[in-house]
Amino acid sequence: MTDDMLAPRPVRDSQSEMAEIVLPNDANPLAALLGGRLMHWIDLAGAMAAHRHSRNYVVTASVDHIDFLVPVRVGDLVILRSSVNRVFHTSMEVGVKVFVENYIADTAQHVASAHLTFVAIDSAGERLKVAAVIPETDEQRRRYDDAGRRREIRRSELERRRKTR
Numbered sequence: 632m633t634d635d636m637l638a639p640r641p642v643r644d645s646q647s648e649m650a651e652i653v654l655p656n657d658a659n660p661l662a663a664l665l666g667g668r669l670m671h672w673i674d675l676a677g678a679m680a681a682h683r684h685s686r687n688y689v690v691t692a693s694v695d696h697i698d699f700l701v702p703v704r705v706g707d708l709v710i711l712r713s714s715v716n717r718v719f720h721t722s723m724e725v726g727v728k729v730f731v732e733n734y735i736a737d738t739a740q741h742v743a744s745a746h747l748t749f750v751a752i753d754s755a756g757e758r759l760k761v762a763a764v765i766p767e768t769d770e771q772r773r774r775y776d777d778a779g780r781r782r783e784i785r786r787s788e789l790e791r792r793r794k795t796r
Contacts, residue, residue, distance in 0.1 A: 636686060639763040642771045645684035645715040645725075649676050653707045664703035669729065673697070673745050676711035677725040681749035684715040684723060685761045689749040692722060693785060697745045701731065708732040709742070714771075717778035721758040722750045724778040746781060 649672070651657075657668045674691055681689040703709060713727040729742040751759040766775040 637760060637762045639765050640684060641765045641767050642714050642716075643767065645680040645713075645764070647676060647679035647683060647713045649679065649711050651709045651711075653703055653705050653709060655705055658705045662705045664705075664707075664709070666699055669699070669703070669709070669743065670694070670697065672709065672711055673727045673729065673743070674747065676713040677727045677745070677747040678749065680713040680715050680725045680727075681723050681751070684718070684764060685749075685751040685759070687751045687753065687759050687761075689723075689751050692748040692750045694748075695746040695781065695785075697743055699743055701740050701742055703731045703742055708734055710739075715764045716746070716771075716774040717782075718761045718764045719782065721760060722748050723761055723764070724748055724781065726774060746778070748785070 651672055653664050655662075657664055659665055674694070678689055678691070708731070710730045710732055711727055712730075713725055716724045716726045725747050726744065727747065728744045730739045731742050732739045751761045753759055764775070766772045
């Protein structure tokens with residue numbers, strides 16, 4: 632791995648956006664988007680940001696809590712925005728925020744948010760170091776700090792589960 636690969640990069644370099652139109656195959660019998668389909672899209676959007684930042688393969692290590700705030704219907708446009716919040720050693724926390732746009736009424740609503748942890752790996756599946764991320768705005772610095780607190784919570788919970796086995 633070259634030194635250039637580990638040079639710190641700004642959050643903006645990882646920012647990604649994807650859009651999906653909800654089709655009947657994505658919905659339940661009530662024409663509402665399936666939660667599992669949205670979770671799949673969230674994972675993909677998060678991976679895009681992690682790939683952009685790490686410039687390597689990544690795998691999903693964890694997904695934090697997800698609440699579905701408003702229903703999404705067949706025909707709606709779903710926008711997923713993601714960026715790296717913080718880098719640890721071989722892992723990155725990525726935030727994904729999901730919106731539904733009604734392009735006819737020109738409205739948008741927040742649907743869900745999630746924090747995912749991705750680990751950078753090589754083609755043999757070995758963990759790789761990841762370049763640090765540089766938060767540049769107040770919002771990015773807040774997310775950076777919050778990611779450190781969430782990591783401690785995840786570690787505590789993992790340790791608690793290990794002890795109860």
